[in-house]
Amino acid sequence: MTRPAPFDRADAAPGVVEIRDAVRAGRARPQAAVEACLARIAARDVAVRAFVEVGAEAALAAAGTAPTDGPLAGVPFAVKDVLDVAGLPTRMGSRAGDPRPAARDAGCVGLARLAGAIPLGKTVTAEFAGTQPTPVLNPRATSRTPGGSSSGSAAAVADGMVPLALGTQTGGSVLRPAAFCGIVGFKPSFGLYPVAGMKPAAHSFDTVGILTRSVADAAAAHAALVSDAEAEAAGAPTLGLFASHLQETVEPETQAAFDAALSRLSAAGARIVPVAPPPGFDRITEHRATINAYERARDLxxxxxxxxxxxxxxxxxxxERGFAIPAADYLAAREAVDAFRERCAGLLSGVDALATPTAPGPAPEGHAWAGDPRLQELWTLLHLPSLSLPMPAGAPAPLGLQLIGPRYRDRALLSTALWAEAALA
Amino acid sequence: MTRPAPFDRADAAPGVVEIRDAVRAGRARPQAAVEACLARIAARDVAVRAFVEVGAEAALAAAGTAPTDGPLAGVPFAVKDVLDVAGLPTRMGSRAGDPRPAARDAGCVGLARLAGAIPLGKTVTAEFAGTQPTPVLNPRATSRTPGGSSSGSAAAVADGMVPLALGTQTGGSVLRPAAFCGIVGFKPSFGLYPVAGMKPAAHSFDTVGILTRSVADAAAAHAALVSDAEAEAAGAPTLGLFASHLQETVEPETQAAFDAALSRLSAAGARIVPVAPPPGFDRITEHRATINAYERARDLxxxxxxxxxxxxxxxxxxxERGFAIPAADYLAAREAVDAFRERCAGLLSGVDALATPTAPGPAPEGHAWAGDPRLQELWTLLHLPSLSLPMPAGAPAPLGLQLIGPRYRDRALLSTALWAEAALA
Structure with a gap:
């Protein structure tokens, strides 16, 4: 057998499903995919600055021994630098991080490896997955922030340096950078992916997530991480048009793009129904802020x-803010959020997914502010699976369509998103 | 001022409140408490084998700089070896643990230090906080297991080597060893204490907990860890007599001791009301096993x-068992347990606490089996605060009375337990 090199392209590394199918069919070796990604990183990361560290030698060695029959066979991936990769340090975007190499992979990294995937390196994170800006370039809108805190993971995928990256979302740290960089971001139901080897930010919300260029690629990674069958495109779904207290934050151009996207989905057969927030829902943002600050301080x-x-x-x-919050305030916020989690199950009972813009607008200009997390963080807080995919009218910069599914219906949400992606194409 | 040495006793190190009050009042220095504990450890741990490692020099140094006005001023404590203590390795009871010293304290260890407490060392844990037996001696029943997985923490406290230890509970790993060793074990509502720097076992259940010799000492530690006022003894409570599907596992002598304890509480003024489990509750043990194995495999x-x-x-x-569980089974178990969490809120609405035996009997003879976790794990799974305190009739070995409180009413549960402890004394 001659060694095929199907991944020799200048524009972008190949996708998750493309690589996996080629490797499993014996049409390519994992090394070819790793080499294609390393070449792209070498050419591009000087400008993009998505990576903290690339473990090229270790990746090439791992490609030689990775299982070639797994659901992620031969798939190179990047890992946000709050998750451990054996042999590389976990600096957490902080000068207080541990400079020594991690002894073991984080659980999610280990699962990806067991499925045949190969970690290439660590990507830039905001300090402790917080809200600080990073110097990462947004490859799709170079004058603008890539978003945060998984900025390096989003930029690496958007620039075609890797087909898959792991991020974490405590507020909006996977979906917002995905939206700003014009890619797909998926955050599963709370607690579905292992948290071992993840630096907690606020443990009631922290969720490992996935960044890819297509919904099918995200579906393949999700299936591998939870030992499930891969999502397939569903029939035309029922979508709930959800207008929360944050509706007024959405910029007119973004609202117009969202309305146009919904019209296309409706024309393709989706049923669109209005869904009203439960009473008192406007206080949820404030409860979240209390829990977030209380837990961030104590996890640090x-x-x-x-x-x-x-x-x-x-x-x-x-x-300082978090340590000053008394237990009574924290517990009251936890109790209120628990109650909303119960009520929001009903919210989704008649629909396949809720639909909202992922963020109030495109990525802000400059790098001083990584953008508004409030539209994404609602669903992290409520422990519901959420996904951002690019909307068609993404000029002057990408915009995301956020879909939110019922708890534990992660695969069904991915099916709905596959349908929506095709309908918007 | 002459240096007082009020802690110079042969039988046991002084308690949390005793030390804290003495240090805050200027009657003792933190070093005195640390020295008393180190002396006891030196005399006793050859036999008890509770500690993996004692950081004597670091503890004495820390005692010189620890804040002397905090809620745990001068209190030496021990830490289960699945929680990071800066400068000591976290071996997790495993040959696969990282032998290098941890760079940072776990969140809960950091909080205890900020409150003035001083970590003395790491205590023996079952491998990855699982169910394997350990060679730790039960100081109160030397022919019997100390329970697990926080066996070292329980034995160190029971033997008077430290007044306070941190453990973790995924099934029954704090309350069961507390009951078997004749001390107090407290597990807060899920997620109240930070999880940073804790090796996850099964992340949907893992909860950091407290081991002490008295309820007042547990209340002091809890208050410090959550920034709350300390619990004070409540008036006579209403206790729910809860007989689950596991009632038949309780041994007759243990049931008799439990009945006698309840009679004493009733005579002291407690109202005792029967509380029936919700329909289908008997399946909860099976759902727990599914979630536990699925998550343990993936966190490892x-x-x-x-x-x-x-x-x-x-x-x-x-x-192997966990990796073989398909996503659908795991998600169904998660969904079922979520539903029980909602229903069990109602279960506790008319009572201050539920009461059950902590374990079906005293500690089993020998060290081959660390005991039955099922009576404790129900409440870990349901995310409710639970506490074990010694029952009076503890011959031939200690027996625990388990009290379970409503979610987030941790301080109220400690108040109820303070009352019960006094009533049983």
């Missing part, structure tokens, strides 16, 4: 005590 | 892939 208590001089002013401020 | 995916030859046969078997 080790760094706060021993390495305070190496924390940014922003992280110091979050910790 | 890094070790499974790269260090399989260093995992015990028991851990290998759990992983």
């Amino acid at each position: 208590a080790g760094e706060w005590r021993a390495a305070r001089d190496r924390l940014s002013d922003e992280t110091l401020a979050v910790c | 995916a890094g070790e499974w892939r790269a260090a399989r030859d260093r995992l015990s046969d028991e851990t290998l078997a759990v992983c």
Whole structure:
């Protein structure tokens, strides 16, 4: 057998399903995909700055021993630098991170490897997966932020350096950068992917997520991580048009693009029904802020005590705010959010998914602000699976359509998103 | 000021509140408490084998700089070896653990230090906080298991080597060893204490908990960890007598001791009302087993892939079982347990706490089996706070009374337990 090299393209590394199918069919070796990605990284990352560290030698070695029959056979992937990859340090975007290589893979990284995937390196994260800006380039809108906190993972995928990256979402840290960079971001129901080897940010919300260029690629990665069959495109779905208290934050051009996208989905057969938020829903953003600050401070208590001089002013401020929150306020917020989780199950009972813009507008200009997380964080908080896919009218910069599914119906949400992606194409 | 040494006792190190009050009042220095504990450890741990490692020098140094006005001022504590303590390795009871010292404290360890407490060392854990037996001695019943998986933490407290230890509970790993060793074990509502720096076992259940010799000591530690006021003894409570499908596992002598304890509480003024389990509750143990195995395998995916030859046969078997569980079974179990969490809120609406025996009997003879976790794990699974305190009739070995409170009413549960402890004294 001659060694095929089907992935020799200048524009972008091949996709998850493309690589996997080629490797499983014996048409390509995992090394070919790794080499294609490394070449793209070498050519592009000087400009994009998505990677903290690339483990090229380890990746090539891993490609030689990775299983070639798994659901992610031969798929190179990048890992947000709050998740452990054996042999590489986990710096967490912080000067207080541990410079020594991690001894073991995080659970999600281990699962991806067991499925045949090959980690190429660590991507830039905002400090402790927070809200600080990073110097990562948005490959699809170079004057604008790529979003955060999974900025490196989103940029690496959007630029075609890897077909798959892992991120984490505590507020909107997977879906917002996906939307800003014109790719697909998927956050599963809370707790579906393992959290071992992940640095917690706010443990009631932290969720490992997936960044890819297509919904099918996200569906393949999700199936591998949870040991499920891969989602297939569903029939035309019922979509709930959900207007929360944050509706007024949406910019007119983004609203117009969203309305146009919904019209196309409707024309393709989707039934669109209005869904109203439950009473008191407008207070949920405030409850989230309380829980987030309380938990962030305490999950960082080790760094706060021993390495305070190496924390940014922003992280110091979050910790100070969080430590000052009394238990009673935190518990009241937890209780209120629990109640909303129960009520929001009913919210989704008559629809396949809710639809909203992923963010109020395109990526903000410049790198001073990574964008507004509020439209994404609602669903992280409610523990519901959510996905962002690009809307067609993405000029002058990409815009995302957010779909939210019922809890634990992650595969069904991916099926709906496959249908929507095709209908918008 | 002459240096007082009020803690110079041969039988046991002083308690949390005793030390804290003495240090805050200037009657003792933190070093005195640390020295008392180190002396006891030096005298006793050859026999008890509770500690994996004692950081004596670091503890004495920390005692010199620890805040002397905090809610845990000068309190030495021990830490289960699945939680990071800066400067000591986290071996997780496994040959696959990382032998290098941890760079940072776990969140809960950092919070305890910020409150003035001083970590003395790491205590023996079952491998990855699982069900394997350990060689730790039960100081209160030397022919019997101390329980697990927080066996070292329970034995260290029961033997008077430290007044406070941190453990973790995924099934019954704090309350069962507390009951078997004749001390107090407290597990808060899910997610109240930070999880950063804790090795996850099964992330939907993992909860950091507290082991002490008295309820007041547990209340002091809890208050410090959540920034709350300390619980005070409540008036006579209403207790729910809860007989689940596991009632038949309770041994007659243990049932008799439990009945006698309830009679004493009733005589002291408690109202005792029967509380029936919701329909279908008997399936909850099976759902728990599914979630536990699925998550344990995946939270260990890094070790499974790269260090399989260093995992015990028991851990290998759990992983094999867990990896074979399809996503649909896992999700169905998660959904069923979510529904029980909602229903069990109602279960507790008319009572201050439910009461059950902590375990079906005293600690089993020998060290081959760390005991039955099913009576404790129900409440871990349901995310409710639970506490074990010693029952009076603890011959031939200690027995625990388990009290379970409404979610987020952790302080109220501690108040009820303070009342019960006094009533049983």
